[in-house]
Amino acid sequence: MATPAPAGRPLDPVQVDLSTRLATLRLPDPVLTASGCAAAGRELAPFLDLAAIGGVVTKSIMLEPRSGRPTPRMAETPSGMLNSIGLQGPGVEAFVAKDLRWLREHGVRTIVSIAGGSTQEYQRLAQRLRHEPGIAAIEVNISCPNVESRGQVFACDPFSAAQVVQVVRRHTAPDVPVLAKLSPDVTDIVAIARSVREAGADGLSMINTLLGMVIDPDTMRPLLGGMTGGLSGPAIRPVAVRAVWQVHAAYPDLPILGMGGIRTGRDAFEFLLAGASAVSVGTAVFNDPSALARISAELRGLLAARGIARLSDVVGLGHVQQARHVAAQAARRAAQEEALA
Numbered sequence: 138m139a140t141p142a143p144a145g146r147p148l149d150p151v152q153v154d155l156s157t158r159l160a161t162l163r164l165p166d167p168v169l170t171a172s173g174c175a176a177a178g179r180e181l182a183p184f185l186d187l188a189a190i191g192g193v194v195t196k197s198i199m200l201e202p203r204s205g206r207p208t209p210r211m212a213e214t215p216s217g218m219l220n221s222i223g224l225q226g227p228g229v230e231a232f233v234a235k236d237l238r239w240l241r242e243h244g245v246r247t248i249v250s251i252a253g254g255s256t257q258e259y260q261r262l263a264q265r266l267r268h269e270p271g272i273a274a275i276e277v278n279i280s281c282p283n284v285e286s287r288g289q290v291f292a293c294d295p296f297s298a299a300q301v302v303q304v305v306r307r308h309t310a311p312d313v314p315v316l317a318k319l320s321p322d323v324t325d326i327v328a329i330a331r332s333v334r335e336a337g338a339d340g341l342s343m344i345n346t347l348l349g350m351v352i353d354p355d356t357m358r359p360l361l362g363g364m365t366g367g368l369s370g371p372a373i374r375p376v377a378v379r380a381v382w383q384v385h386a387a388y389p390d391l392p393i394l395g396m397g398g399i400r401t402g403r404d405a406f407e408f409l410l411a412g413a414s415a416v417s418v419g420t421a422v423f424n425d426p427s428a429l430a431r432i433s434a435e436l437r438g439l440l441a442a443r444g445i446a447r448l449s450d451v452v453g454l455g456h457v458q459q460a461r462h463v464a465a466q467a468a469r470r471a472a473q474e475e476a477l478a
């Protein structure tokens with residue numbers, strides 16, 4: 138028998154407080170863009186009030202301009218997509234001059250995602266961004282799957298992951314939270330979380346895409362120019378929810394920005410219950426550029442229908458519910474056994 142969820146009387150949706158926190162960062166709304174799916178956010182401006190959403194997480198920026206991997210760079214997959222962009226981007230100088238400036242002028246809470254090929258590159262990026270105003274947080278992308286070698290996926294090794302995070306934390310302004318973006322392609326994601334936490338990460342972004350491949354039956358070879366790519370979309374949601382759940386269970390105080398296949402308010406709710414304090418939406422914006430506003434409104438309606446006045450009350454609530462359920466089950470079993478004795 139299911140343990141009923143704690144339910145109050147349904148509320149008017151306007152009564153629901155959607156504000157949340159990610160480490161020291163206060164967000165009026167819990168729904169942000171996910172890195173890589175909306176460049177530096179500006180392209181969503183015709184569809185959304187970017188200053189009203191939780192924030193924009195930029196496409197990962199590198200030190201130098203980069204043209205990325207060979208085409209084709211995208212492939213459809215069941216309930217998802219595979220991409221192999223290869224960290225294409227304008228480089229940090231152009232990013233600061235154009236994108237960051239635009240975001241600042243438009244009052245957008247901006248989480249700058251950074252990526253590098255070495256610890257030193259991450260350090261130089263952090264140093265370059267340190268005195269730039271208008272950066273709400275830094276997301277350290279240590280888990281891009283589309284790099285030259287798996288050795289560059291720092292998030293697959295606890296020591297390398299910690300080294301990068303420590304350097305970025307050291308060179309970032311103390312009041313700017315540093316979030317480490319983790320890869321699900323590891324045996325024990327809690328071990329990686331522990332390592333980056335000890336290295337000074339103020340929070341985590343989870344999860345990045347999963348490494349995948351599509352083979353074209355006509356050409357009989359890999360469809361993507363880069364052969365492998367990152368799998369995203371609803372297909373990966375259960376993997377992401379599981380990862381958030383495991384890490385929140387181990388470190389309930391470590392803030393998590395949850396992502397992976399979120400398409401609806403209900404999907405976002407799953408991540409909050411698992412332990413995320415806010416969520417990022419990526420792949421869904423490709424076919425619904427106003428998805429973030431819709432997801433936020435759906436989440437508001439869903440909380441109101443359950444009589445929940447504050448979003449912050451449901452962060453990690455799935456764990457509490459599960460513990461209650463297990464305790465109730467044990468009590469029922471004990472009562473049954475006593476009746477039989």
Ligand code: DHB
Pocket residue numbers: 173197220221222223224225278280281282283345346367
């Ligand atoms: C790219 C980077 C990522 O972190 C990811 O998950 C997918 C693609 C890229 O630029 O190739």
